[in-house]
Amino acid sequence: MPGRNLSRDEAQQRASILAVDSYRVRLDVTSAPDPAAATFRSTTTVAFRCSQPGAATFLDLLAPAVRSVTLNGRSIDPATAYDGARVHVDGLAAENVLTVEADCAYSRTGEGLHRFTDPVDGETYLYTHYEPADARRVFATFEQPDLKAPFSFTVTAPAAWDVWSNAVHEDVVEEGAARTWEFAPTKPISTYLTAVVAGPYHVARDHYSRELADGTTLEIPLSAMCRKSLAPSFDADEILGVTKLGLDFFHEEFDYPYPFGKYDQAFVPEYNIGAMENPGCVTFREEFVFRSKVTDAAYEGRANVILHEMAHMWFGDLVTMRWWDDLWLKESFADFMGSYGLIGARTRYSSAWVTFANQRKAWAYRQDQFPTTHPITADIRDLEDAKLNFDGITYAKGAAVLKQLVAYVGSEAFFEGARRYFQRHAFGNTELADLLDVLEETSGRDLKAWAAAWLQTAGVDSLTPQVTTDAEGRITELAVLQDGEVLRPHRIAVGLYDRDADGSLVRTGRIELDVTGNRTVVAEAAGRPRPALVLLNDEDLTYCKIRFDAESLQTLRAGLGDIHDELARALAWSAVWNLTRDSLMPARDYVALVLRFAGQEGNIGVLQSLHTQAKTAVDLYADPNWRAEGGRLLADGALRELREAVPGSDHQLAWARFLAQTAGGAEHLGLVRGLLAGSARIDGLDVDQELRWSLWLALAAAGQAGDEELAGELAADNTASGKRRYTQCLAARPTAEAKAVAWSAVVDSEELPNALVEANIAGFAVPAHRDLTALYAAPYFKLLERVWSERTIEIAMRIVGGFFPHSQTDEQTLAEADAWLDGHPQAAPALRRLVLECRDDLARALRAQACDRA
Numbered sequence: 001m002p003g004r005n006l007s008r009d010e011a012q013q014r015a016s017i018l019a020v021d022s023y024r025v026r027l028d029v030t031s032a033p034d035p036a037a038a039t040f041r042s043t044t045t046v047a048f049r050c051s052q053p054g055a056a057t058f059l060d061l062l063a064p065a066v067r068s069v070t071l072n073g074r075s076i077d078p079a080t081a082y083d084g085a086r087v088h089v090d091g092l093a094a095e096n097v098l099t100v101e102a103d104c105a106y107s108r109t110g111e112g113l114h115r116f117t118d119p120v121d122g123e124t125y126l127y128t129h130y131e132p133a134d135a136r137r138v139f140a141t142f143e144q145p146d147l148k149a150p151f152s153f154t155v156t157a158p159a160a161w162d163v164w165s166n167a168v169h170e171d172v173v174e175e176g177a178a179r180t181w182e183f184a185p186t187k188p189i190s191t192y193l194t195a196v197v198a199g200p201y202h203v204a205r206d207h208y209s210r211e212l213a214d215g216t217t218l219e220i221p222l223s224a225m226c227r228k229s230l231a232p233s234f235d236a237d238e239i240l241g242v243t244k245l246g247l248d249f250f251h252e253e254f255d256y257p258y259p260f261g262k263y264d265q266a267f268v269p270e271y272n273i274g275a276m277e278n279p280g281c282v283t284f285r286e287e288f289v290f291r292s293k294v295t296d297a298a299y300e301g302r303a304n305v306i307l308h309e310m311a312h313m314w315f316g317d318l319v320t321m322r323w324w325d326d327l328w329l330k331e332s333f334a335d336f337m338g339s340y341g342l343i344g345a346r347t348r349y350s351s352a353w354v355t356f357a358n359q360r361k362a363w364a365y366r367q368d369q370f371p372t373t374h375p376i377t378a379d380i381r382d383l384e385d386a387k388l389n390f391d392g393i394t395y396a397k398g399a400a401v402l403k404q405l406v407a408y409v410g411s412e413a414f415f416e417g418a419r420r421y422f423q424r425h426a427f428g429n430t431e432l433a434d435l436l437d438v439l440e441e442t443s444g445r446d447l448k449a450w451a452a453a454w455l456q457t458a459g460v461d462s463l464t465p466q467v468t469t470d471a472e473g474r475i476t477e478l479a480v481l482q483d484g485e486v487l488r489p490h491r492i493a494v495g496l497y498d499r500d501a502d503g504s505l506v507r508t509g510r511i512e513l514d515v516t517g518n519r520t521v522v523a524e525a526a527g528r529p530r531p532a533l534v535l536l537n538d539e540d541l542t543y544c545k546i547r548f549d550a551e552s553l554q555t556l557r558a559g560l561g562d563i564h565d566e567l568a569r570a571l572a573w574s575a576v577w578n579l580t581r582d583s584l585m586p587a588r589d590y591v592a593l594v595l596r597f598a599g600q601e602g603n604i605g606v607l608q609s610l611h612t613q614a615k616t617a618v619d620l621y622a623d624p625n626w627r628a629e630g631g632r633l634l635a636d637g638a639l640r641e642l643r644e645a646v647p648g649s650d651h652q653l654a655w656a657r658f659l660a661q662t663a664g665g666a667e668h669l670g671l672v673r674g675l676l677a678g679s680a681r682i683d684g685l686d687v688d689q690e691l692r693w694s695l696w697l698a699l700a701a702a703g704q705a706g707d708e709e710l711a712g713e714l715a716a717d718n719t720a721s722g723k724r725r726y727t728q729c730l731a732a733r734p735t736a737e738a739k740a741v742a743w744s745a746v747v748d749s750e751e752l753p754n755a756l757v758e759a760n761i762a763g764f765a766v767p768a769h770r771d772l773t774a775l776y777a778a779p780y781f782k783l784l785e786r787v788w789s790e791r792t793i794e795i796a797m798r799i800v801g802g803f804f805p806h807s808q809t810d811e812q813t814l815a816e817a818d819a820w821l822d823g824h825p826q827a828a829p830a831l832r833r834l835v836l837e838c839r840d841d842l843a844r845a846l847r848a849q850a851c852d853r854a
């Protein structure tokens with residue numbers, strides 16, 4: 001489609017001549033409950049100035065039909081002005097009023113105005129999601145972040161519905177079966193941040209107020225919504241409680257009153273991502289409304305996201321990046337603030353930095369070792385580039401680097417810099433230099449070299465201790481070796497650990513220092529007794545992969561689980577996982593560590609990562625000849641720990657889920673069936689609806705779930721979530737027919753909504769079914785370009801990443817991937833990037849298998 005992929009050059013050109021004064025957007029969604037109605041009426045009136053009268057420009061719009069275009073009272077024929085993606089206008093005046101009337105499409109992919117019908121009660125729900133550039137699916141817009149303007153929305157909807165947007169509604173007028181909601185003008189915001197939520201949502205309301213320094217009182221109405229049928233599971237008090245703690249905390253740290261009036265948080269169906277920071281109207285995936293028991297890691301994760309989105313009200317919404325190159329300016333900060341805020345706001349999630357070290361950083365390390373990695377400040381040529389950069393670098397590495405910056409300049413200089421940044425750039429747009437300016441002012445340090453090393457280069461360094469000792473076992477020299485393409489300045493703590501009287505590994509010494517270049521001597525260590533374990537980057541101050549000297553590694557093999565400190569233990573787990581991924585530790589050794597020590601891991605989030613990683617180690621990194629035995633060992637371990645776990649505990653639930661993921665033999669599957677039937681019981685384990693589906697998935701993947709049994713489970717749980725789990729179970733059956741149906745449902749039709757695309761792919765791609773799915777490697781490479789051109793980018797990304805033959809870990813599949821890459825140098829760069837990353841994962845698996853074999 002011409003122009004669907006807006007380039008940075010085009011955006012710069014447009015911003016150089018235009019300034020937008022206001023948008024008025026009228027939407028009529030009264031047709032939404034009628035499934036036969038494919039479109040809704042959208043009318044946009046945008047007032048803007050042009051510094052070069054007579055020039056031409058365009059609005060972005062992805063709509064099935066444009067009814068009329070009017071520029072300054074002059075009617076323009078849509079047949080010539082609209083090309084399917086852009087509304088072209090010329091002969092601009094110094095001041096312009098442009099109105100575009102269009103029929104826009106209800107979305108089923110989560111992009112634009114998504115429509116969902118609840119199977120429980122038949123109710124219809126709508127919400128918008130735009131980032132980076134899907135506002136143009138709902139109204140005509142200058143779709144780029146630096147053309148900010150106040151927006152006034154008017155929405156006509158069924159009379160029984162409520163409607164929300166970024167601002168409060170000023171008026172509601174009822175006319176027959178419809179109500180029209182007039183919303184107040186917003187503050188100047190970017191197009192991707194506008195939002196509408198509409199439907200018969202269940203609402204919980206609350207209020208936040210705060211005395212400001214000038215003696216006035218800030219009042220913020222709060223609300224939280226979800227579908228009516230989820231209301232019994234909606235713990236709005238917990239959500240609103242975290243919200244209030246966050247508002248206290250960010251006001252104290254940022255010293256800039258929340259600028260967007262009210263604060264609504266909508267939990268919406270079939271959402272593609274975690275959440276979106278629309279000012280005053282945040283949207284979240286509704287899986288954060290927990291239907292069944294979840295572990296505390298899930299509550300912590302949700303609280304983290306609540307604070308992440310709230311931090312965006314300042315970092316991103318009040319001050320916005322000029323273009324997507326500086327996406328990190330909001331995402332790295334928000335990701336950092338999610339964890340920092342959990343501690344600082346005094347929520348009950350005091351292990352937030354453990355989770356960050358163990359999970360967020362694993363995402364960053366993985367992404368940063370792909371051949372496609374990029375600096376935190378990226379080179380984003382167009383919207384497709386932008387879409388792919390919501391990645392482990394922009395979020396997790398960026399946040400880790402900010403944590404290092406806090407260690408480098410101190411938290412006072414860091415937050416004073418943030419306060420000046422908001423004051424100076426409120427309602428404006430910024431680039432890297434704007435942030436460095438304030439941080440240099442407040443820290444008194446030259447940050448250009450720091451930024452060049454940390455923000456403008458790619459890749460992860462490894463730090464390895466080198467220890468020499470004398471005859472008495474005292475350290476003669478401890479050095480830190482740095483390895484990487486870019487050697488960076490690292491502020492780190494070195495932890496020295498020994499066994500105490502109880503056998504725990506505890507820290508007996510801590511040395512903080514700056515590491516630079518390829519070898520740094522830790523002078524303070526000389527003369528101390530050689531410890532059992534030298535832990536570099538203790539406290540996780542910097543971003544690096546840590547390695548061990550031989551004696552420390554031996555200590556971990558014998559007693560990783562004995563490390564007393566939770567964060568130090570999480571760092572050790574993370575390090576041995578990196579060793580496994582880098583073919584420096586055989587996969588079966590990693591599995592042995594998990595089997596030996598996971599049972600004593602107290603942190604539930606860390607335990608759940610260990611489960612995922614151990615499964616990956618067996619499925620992808622182990623010698624294929626050992627895979628069956630490895631799988632059996634995991635299932636045996638899961639069963640043993642499940643029986644030993646404290647009844648009713650989170651750990652018990654995590655081990656039950658892990659048993660469901662690993663069950664293969666008759667004994668394990670028999671227990672799974674018994675738990676479903678109620679003939680087997682584990683004391684304290686509630687086999688609730690979500691756990692039931694996990695157990696059914698185990699049986700389905702083993703070919704032991706009958707069609708009628710699965711249909712019966714769906715009948716008992718005829719919900720959106722039930723439908724997804726049922727679909728996944730069907731696709732997970734080990735038959736050629738099940739795989740063919742799932743493949744075709746995703747590839748041959750555009751009927752499936754995003755949630756069921758995901759469910760089909762997940763079921764199709766069961767690693768143990770690699771013999772069945774091998775047939776699809778060749779068709780996969782053939783369909784890539786068609787998928788990329790025909791499907792929306794969100795769906796295309798899922799198909800490209802999800803159907804890649806990940807479990808075909810053999811040289812032939814690697815050669816097929818290479819052949820496609822060699823044969824398609826002109827394919828869309830974003831598509832090539834995805835395939836390159838999958839190909840790199842495959843090559844990594846082959847190296848790990850060779851290590852495991854040896």
Ligand SMILES: [Zn+2]
Nearest residue numbers: 308312331334
């Ligand atoms: Zn974010």
